[in-house]
Amino acid sequence: MKEDEDNILVKVEGLSKKFCKDLKTSLWYGVKDLSTNLFGNQKQRQLRPKEFWALKDINFELRRGECLGLIGHNGAGKSTLLKILNGLIKPDEGKVTIKGRVGALIELGAGFNPILTGRENIYNNGAVLGFTRAEIDAKVDAIIDFAEIREFIDMPVQNYSSGMKVRLGFAVAAQMEPDVLIIDEVLAVGDVGFKLKCFNVLEELIKKCAVIIVSHSMPQVTRISTEIILMERGVIVMNESANSAKAIEEYYKLAGKSIKTEFGNGSIEIQEVAINGELKEVVDLEFDKSFKLGLKLRLFKPIEKLSVKVTFYDVEQKPIAQLSSINDNIIIHNINLDDEMSIDVEIEKLFFNVGVYSLHLVVRELNVHNKEVDILSLIRSVKSINVIGNTYYSHSPCLLKGSWKNNLTSD
Amino acid sequence: MALETRIYQKENNVKIFKLLKQSLADIYSSRFLAKQLAVRDIKAQYRQSYLGIFWAFVGPLTTAFVWIFLNSSGTVKLSDTGIPYPVFAFSGTLLWAIIVESINSPTSSTNAAKGIMSKINFPKEALVISGIYKLLFNSSIKILLLLVFVFFYGIGFNWSLFLFPVIIVGAILFGTTIGLFLTPISMLYKDIGKIVSMGLKLLMYVTPVVYVIPKEGIMKTVMEYNPFTAIILTARDMVFGTSPEFLNYFIVIVLVCLPMFFLALLFYRISIPIIVERMSS
Numbered sequence: 125m126k127e128d129e130d131n132i133l134v135k136v137e138g139l140s141k142k143f144c145k146d147l148k149t150s151l152w153y154g155v156k157d158l159s160t161n162l163f164g165n166q167k168q169r170q171l172r173p174k175e176f177w178a179l180k181d182i183n184f185e186l187r188r189g190e191c192l193g194l195i196g197h198n199g200a201g202k203s204t205l206l207k208i209l210n211g212l213i214k215p216d217e218g219k220v221t222i223k224g225r226v227g228a229l230i231e232l233g234a235g236f237n238p239i240l241t242g243r244e245n246i247y248n249n250g251a252v253l254g255f256t257r258a259e260i261d262a263k264v265d266a267i268i269d270f271a272e273i274r275e276f277i278d279m280p281v282q283n284y285s286s287g288m289k290v291r292l293g294f295a296v297a298a299q300m301e302p303d304v305l306i307i308d309e310v311l312a313v314g315d316v317g318f319k320l321k322c323f324n325v326l327e328e329l330i331k332k333c334a335v336i337i338v339s340h341s342m343p344q345v346t347r348i349s350t351e352i353i354l355m356e357r358g359v360i361v362m363n364e365s366a367n368s369a370k371a372i373e374e375y376y377k378l379a380g381k382s383i384k385t386e387f388g389n390g391s392i393e394i395q396e397v398a399i400n401g402e403l404k405e406v407v408d409l410e411f412d413k414s415f416k417l418g419l420k421l422r423l424f425k426p427i428e429k430l431s432v433k434v435t436f437y438d439v440e441q442k443p444i445a446q447l448s449s450i451n452d453n454i455i456i457h458n459i460n461l462d463d464e465m466s467i468d469v470e471i472e473k474l475f476f477n478v479g480v481y482s483l484h485l486v487v488r489e490l491n492v493h494n495k496e497v498d499i500l501s502l503i504r505s506v507k508s509i510n511v512i513g514n515t516y517y518s519h520s521p522c523l524l525k526g527s528w529k530n531n532l533t534s535d
Numbered sequence: 536m537a538l539e540t541r542i543y544q545k546e547n548n549v550k551i552f553k554l555l556k557q558s559l560a561d562i563y564s565s566r567f568l569a570k571q572l573a574v575r576d577i578k579a580q581y582r583q584s585y586l587g588i589f590w591a592f593v594g595p596l597t598t599a600f601v602w603i604f605l606n607s608s609g610t611v612k613l614s615d616t617g618i619p620y621p622v623f624a625f626s627g628t629l630l631w632a633i634i635v636e637s638i639n640s641p642t643s644s645t646n647a648a649k650g651i652m653s654k655i656n657f658p659k660e661a662l663v664i665s666g667i668y669k670l671l672f673n674s675s676i677k678i679l680l681l682l683v684f685v686f687f688y689g690i691g692f693n694w695s696l697f698l699f700p701v702i703i704v705g706a707i708l709f710g711t712t713i714g715l716f717l718t719p720i721s722m723l724y725k726d727i728g729k730i731v732s733m734g735l736k737l738l739m740y741v742t743p744v745v746y747v748i749p750k751e752g753i754m755k756t757v758m759e760y761n762p763f764t765a766i767i768l769t770a771r772d773m774v775f776g777t778s779p780e781f782l783n784y785f786i787v788i789v790l791v792c793l794p795m796f797f798l799a800l801l802f803y804r805i806s807i808p809i810i811v812e813r814m815s816s
Contacts, residue, residue: 154723157809211656214808216545224538231654239579251571252657
């Protein structure tokens with residue numbers, strides 16, 4: 125028990141922080157706080173006019189080797205929480221206890237002066253991060269090699285590309301040996317190769333310390349976190365271990381729907397889009413079950429042949445899968461040139477991971493050579509599906525089914 | 536292995552000596568940072584300019600020239616200073632510039648570090664110390680020029696000249712202490728900086744910078760009470776080897792400033808989180 129207690133590197137108890145909505149008032153409160161501060165600031169703080177709780181009653185503990193992923197939408201209070209953990213601002217209620225060296229990957233290249241050379245700025249940045257001269261002397265070559273800018277190291281930093289600057293900043297920061305590491309969305313740096321390198325460094329670091337990471341990228345969060353906290357308007361909405369899809373599902377639900385937009389050349393109208401027979405805006409779908417799409421079209425001019433394409437987008441608006449009549453070698457015919465037609469398509473098993481996906485629908489006319497010509501109708505976010513019913517969650521959008529064999533327990 | 540434990544909560548530690556101990560420990564642990572920041576700023580300042588060091592004294596030099604011209608052309612009539620007027624005027628404006636720079640130093644150092652202060656936790660005392668390093672550097676350049684003037688005008692060498700740097704250190708201590716007290720508030724309101732710079736401009740005229748203390752009248756009383764007078768006159772006396780009339784007053788100022796400086800440092804230390812909270816990141 126004692127040992128367990130020792131392993132808790134970060135302990136947050138009943139933490140609250142308030143902010144003021146109005147600048148002038150905020151400054152005036154600042155002056156007042158400056159003076160009350162001198163006398164220890166023991167009085168209980170209540171909300172003064174125009175103030176609100178940016179954080180309210182936050183509690184959690186973190187041990188060495190654990191990684192806490194903080195998710196939530198803009199303004200949920202994640203960065204404020206990080207600032208308090210980093211000791212930059214003080215809480216208004218509650219207490220934070222942190223053991224050991226705290227490292228923050230929040231701003232890369234702090235203390236850089238653009239006129240000075242890369243080498244000089246390694247010393248500036250290192251000093252700000254708390255290294256001694258001897259430490260930097262010993263690490264300077266490792267830093268330059270890691271950043272891969274030996275050729276330009278004696279050039280003023282203002283001539284660096286932004287990628288080079290960030291690489292140098294990360295290379296210095298990567299030399300930290302913290303017990304508690306705070307990361308705020310800095311991982312999207314540099315090109316693909318460098319990003320990979322950063323991840324490797326981080327994964328090494330994470331093993332040795334307690335990590336708190338803020339990110340909007342769910343794959344990233346699920347990849348490295350052991351625990352996930354979802355925040356909304358300054359409070360913890362959900363606190364789950366990372367493999368549980370719940371917090372992420374909730375996060376996506378809070379994201380709000382994407383807005384349906386539509387355009388076409390006016391020759392057809394899509395009257396009805398049904399998913400598994402349902403006409404709702406968001407249709408719940410069981411994982412690994414069938415997906416049926418039914419379209420009803422009204423045609424205002426004679427169209428003989430057309431194609432239909434449905435693209436599935438994840439919440440971050442990245443396309444993850446497509447269903448295309450052309451790819452399936454299907455020509456949708458309208459032989460009698462009716463002014464109404466219906467099209468049905470089925471996917472036997474939809475193996476998307478749990479989460480919300482939006483559907484984009486494109487209907488195009490085909491010419492005599494079965495080549496796609498005019499776009500008859502294009503609807504973005506025509507419907508959304510919410511895949512449910514699977515307890516497993518991973519950071520990739522699709523889950524494949526495999527037939528497994530194992531030579532030791534073969535039949 | 537025992538890990539260092541930090542606790543962040545609303546209440547401040549009001550035990551002044553414990554706070555002071557932490558502050559001093561931070562100054563010690565951030566000595567490299569303070570030096571590095573000063574070196575960075577000085578290097579950057581001179582690397583991007585051809586005239587370089589010239590700018591360190593061009594301000595006081597122009598003010599001095601204006602007064603030298605006003606005096607020599609008979610536009611204004613100044614009472615006799617006892618020493619060649621150009622040296623008198625230049626020594627005055629130079630010392631004045633050092634004090635003004637010291638007052639502005641903590642605020643400008645803190646302001647320049649705004650960006651990193653809201654992102655990274657480092658001992659903020661390093662900013663104050665790096666400001667002092669920069670002041671010492673800039674002041675020593677100014678002093679060198681003053682020495683050129685002194686010998687050029689045939690004032691000659693005095694043993695008391697060796698005490699001159701000590702007086703300058705006193706002046707920097709005096710200015711930095713005032714500046715430190717002002718910094719937290721002037722970080723919140725821009726008005727403070729403007730009031731201070733305007734106030735200092737006016738204050739220069741009730742300080743014997745470019746003329747001596749009048750023999751009688753209200754100006755004499757004001758000037759004699761003005762602590763800036765004590766600093767400027769004592770420094771000047773050290774250069775010219777005249778007997779320092781205000782030496783006692785000067786010593787009192789330094790003795791008062793010493794504890795005040797540490798008090799200001801503590802005020803600065805506990806004010807930083809409140810300022811960071813109200814700063815754009």
